[in-house]
Structures are given as structure tokens and as C-alpha cells.
Amino acid sequence: MTIKKIFLLIIVSGVSVAKSQQITLQQAIEMSLANSKTAAIKNLQVDNASAALLEAKQRKLPNASISGSYLQLNSAKIDLKTKNPNPQPAPKVSNAMYGTLNLNLPVYSGGKLKYGIKAAEMSKQAFEYDAEYEKQNVVETTVELYADLYKAHNALKLVEENLQRSMQREKDFANLEKNGIIPRNDLLKANLQTASIELSLLETQNNISLANVNMDLLLGLPQGTEINTDSTEFENVIDLKPVSEYIDSALKNRFDIKSSNSRTKAGEYNLRSVKAEKIPSLALTGGYIAAYIPKVLTVTNAMNIGIGLSYNISSLFKNKAREIQAASTVSQMKLQSELLKDKAITEVSKNYFDVVKSLKKIEVLKKSVEQSSENYRIVKNKYNNNLSTLSDLLEADVAELQSNLDLTVAKADAFVAYNRLLRSAGKLNIKNL
Secondary structure, X not given: XXXXXXXXXXXXXXXXXXXXXXXXHHHHHHHHHHHOHHHHHHHHHHHHHHHHHHHHHHOOOOEXXXXXXXXXXXXXXXXXXXOOOOOOOOOOOOEEEEEEEEEEEEXXXXXXXXXXXXHHHHHHHHXXXXXXXXXXXXXXXHHHHHHHXXXXXXXXXXXXXXXXXXXXXHHHHHHHHHOOOOOHHHHHHHHHHHHHHHHHXXXXXHHHHHHHHHHHHHHOOOOOOEEEOOHHHHOOOOOOOOHHHHHHHHHHHOHHHHHHHHHHHHHHHHHHHHHHOOOOEEEEEEEEEEEEEOOOEEEEEEEEEEEEEEOOOOHHHHOHHHHHHHHHHHHHHHHHHHHHHHHHHHHHHHHHHHHHHHHHHHHHHHHHHHHHHHHHHHHHXXXXXXXXXXXXXXXXXXXXHHHHHHHHHHHHHHHHHHHHHHHHOOOXXXXXX
């Protein structure tokens, strides 16, 4: 065995100084959600929408203002117009102080405050749906990358086994060629087969490294962390329901459709709020005044309460453009919701047929694995009895390896396709994949 082959076996046997970590798919999903920057941005948008809702509700609270002033005066001339037969000289006033407290409690605003709150509630709900939709996108990405890593690990295992078998064959052929039992040409073919498998191993190892980099970034792990996948994740039996069930679920449960519907409702409430500006508003008013002018006047306990009515007459003609804009926005949102529904039906249908194809492919490949294994056994027996050529043996060997690789990939692809179908149908359960 050459030094190159020994070094290659060390690589593929998994000996590495990098930190290795066994992670299940559920753990990967939890870590990716916790580390996702896009999901964090969506959560911040929910916080902003919550603050906007709180602001809308606070508009129903009383408006209160307090003010006070201290005035320094010059030598003011004061002439009290009172009928006093013995007028006293007017006091000299050099300063004055006064303060006011005003309260205003909205009682009726034509529904503007109420519709504003409703619009803010629908907007907040839309952002919450956006956050949930983004979480499902993160989960889908995690499943795909996890499956890529799983496929790469299994491909490495299968190719490694094939390499060991090829190297043993190469060793046996070398002894046979040395004793003149087989021609040198057969040994060279065996050498070429081993070299080809070595290149496949290097490519597979590179795929694992790249998949590890992507997973480390997604999960927030230190670069260089080797992630070992759980093979049982891809052995679950897929229970496929009729396509109509997934379409119905998508139209009812998809978060992007729910978000669009909520934004449409928010637009409708905003339109009502704009129209309500043409209605008079009513408010309770109250206040308190205190004043002190040395030697002249002291005012305390001067309270007032009343009802205020206001009507912005200009809104009758100035709000027309805003009404048109608000109504147009609602119409656009309704059309957007319909487009999303059409898109959902198309997406679910495509994903459903992909799952069907994947399941059929698995059944075909299971038979292919059985047939290729039996074919290799037969060809090997024939070759040992000089009834078959070395080329036939090597072809049978490659066919067996390829069929096993194809079956491994097909199982992982079916799992990914099924989860993609669940996500597109709004049925993906993040907590229990």
C-alpha cells in the first residue's frame, strides 16, 4: 500500500483534529432559529408593530398640558376703572406669575380612533404571521442543508467501503500477476478503478467540508466544527394524503396568505379612519388656572369643565385624494392575496408531485440495489471461474456502489421534498419534525 493510499484512508476514516458534534435534525432546527438574523429582524418588526398599536390605543387617553410663567415687568401704569370716591394710588407692579392646567378627553371622533386601533391590530398580526413564515423558511433551509450533509456522509461511507474492496482486489491481482496467473492488463484496470474511487473520495470529502461550513454558519457554531447527522431522521415513513387536502390546508393555514389578509383588513380600517375625519369630534375639556400679581391679584381654585365640539370643514374636500389612495391600496391588497393563493396552489401541486416521484424512485432503487448486489455476486463468481472479464466485474462493482448511493440520496431527497410540501401547505410542525 502506497503512502498516498494510507493518507487517504486516514482522511476518510474520520480522523480529524476539528471538534466533532452529533446533532439531530430537531436540535439543528432549534439552533438555526435561535441564530437566524432574518428571523430576528422579523421579531423586531413585530416589536415595532406592537409599539404602534400601543400608540394608537394611547390616543384614547386624555391629553393633558401644564404651563407656567414668571414675568418681570417694568413700571406698569395701572388705572382701575372703578367708581371709588377716594381712589387709592395704584400699586407698583414689577412681576407677575400664572399657571394653567388643561385636560382634553376624546369622547367621540366618528370612529377614527377605533378604526386606527383596529388597523394597528391587523398590522401587528400581519407582522406576527411574517415572523412565523420566516421561521418556516429557516426550517426548510435547515432540513435541506442537514440532508446535504447526511447524503455526503453516507456517500463517503459507501465509497470508502468500495475503496477498501478495490484496494484488496488490487492487492490480490498484484499477487496473481506476479505468479503469471492473470495478464498485467487486468492489474492495470484494477489500478485505474482504485484511482477513480480515490478521486471520488476526495470529491466527497470536499462536499462534506462545504456542507459543514454551511451548517456551522446556519447554526452559529465555530467554523471548523464537524457535524455528525442522525441517519434515522430520513427513515420515517411518509404518509401522503390526497393533494386536495394539502391545497385546502395551504389556503387556510399559510402564514404569507394570513399576513396578506391581515394587511388587507388593516387597509380597510385605515380607509374607514380616513372617512371618519369628515365627522365632527366631541371631547370633554377641563382646566385649572392660578395667578399671582403682587399687591394686585391672586387667583386660586379657578377650575373649568365643559364639552368641546370640533369640525374640520376642509376635510370635506381635502380628504378626497386620501380616500382614493386608501381605497386603491385595499384593492391592490385584495388582488395580492388572490395572487398568493394562486401561487400557493401551484407550489403545493408541484411539491406534491415531487414527493410522489421521490417515493416511486425509492421503490425502483430498492429493487435496483437488490439486483446490482446479486449481479455483482454472479459476475464475481463467473470471473473467479474465468467465465467473465475483469471489465464486467468492475462495471458490476461500480453499478452496485452507484445503486446504493442513489438509494441513500433518494431517501434524503424524499424527506426534504415532503417537508417542503408540508411547509407550502402550512402544515409544517416546527416542534415535531
